[in-house]
Amino acid sequence: MRAVTVSTKKRSWRFFWRALRLRCPECGVSPIFQPLTRTRSWRDWSTPLSGCPRCDYAYEREPGYFLPAIWVVHVFTVFGFGLALGLVLDAWMRVPLGLLVVTVCVPMLIFALAFVRHAKAIYLAFDHWIDPHRSQQPAPNTEKPQWNGKPSPR
Numbered sequence: 198m199r200a201v202t203v204s205t206k207k208r209s210w211r212f213f214w215r216a217l218r219l220r221c222p223e224c225g226v227s228p229i230f231q232p233l234t235r236t237r238s239w240r241d242w243s244t245p246l247s248g249c250p251r252c253d254y255a256y257e258r259e260p261g262y263f264l265p266a267i268w269v270v271h272v273f274t275v276f277g278f279g280l281a282l283g284l285v286l287d288a289w290m291r292v293p294l295g296l297l298v299v300t301v302c303v304p305m306l307i308f309a310l311a312f313v314r315h316a317k318a319i320y321l322a323f324d325h326w327i328d329p330h331r332s333q334q335p336a337p338n339t340e341k342p343q344w345n346g347k348p349s350p351r
Contacts, residue, residue, distance in 0.1 A: 208326060209326050211225070212322035212323070212325055212326045213319070213322055213323075215318075215322060216315070216318040216319045216321065216322035216323075217315065217318070217319075219314055219315070219318050220318075221249040221251065221252060221254055221256075222254070222321055222322045222325040222326075223249060223252045223254040223325065223329075224249060224251050224252040224254070226251050226252075227249045227250055227251045227252070228246070229245045229246060229256060229314075229317070229318050229321065230242075230244075230245055230246065230314050231246065242313070242314070243313045243314070243317075245257065245263075245317060245318075245321075255330075256321060258330065263317050263320065263321075265320060266316050266317045266319070266320030266321075267313075267316065267317075269320070270316040270319050270320050271309070271312060271313065271316035274312060274316065275305060275308060275309040275312065278304075278305060278308050279301050279302070279304075279305035279308075282301050282304060282305065283297060283301040286300060286301065
């Protein structure tokens with residue numbers, strides 16, 4: 198088990214802060230998603246870019262990589278938001294059940310649609326903190342050329 202040190206805590210907070218700003222977990226400069234001005238569809242809104250153009254960090258390691266982000270981060274956060282909102286409204290206003298369901302479900306749906314990007318960014322930052330991976334740069338050619346019996350062209 199890895200010991201938790203001050204530098205480990207700083208790294209985790211740095212990755213979480215970058216996720217909240219929807220920035221690359223590796224360099225913290227480039228965005229993970231398309232800018233809002235270029236978003237034209239739900240796919241543009243919810244799908245991250247293929248990787249960071251600055252540091253070449255791949256955002257999606259494999260197909261289905263962000264599925265845990267949807268199930269763990271997104272579902273529990275939205276459910277927690279809806280539960281908290283429902284309990285507060287019920288304790289504060291004493292409204293009928295039908296009205297309570299509507300007043301909780303509408304903001305919860307809006308929150309769910311707005312939180313998709315942050316759920317994926319938080320999952321990406323958490324995964325990068327636990328299991329960092331770097332870009333797959335090809336190793337420099339360290340082999341010596343083999344002589345094939347023919348003179349090399351000059």
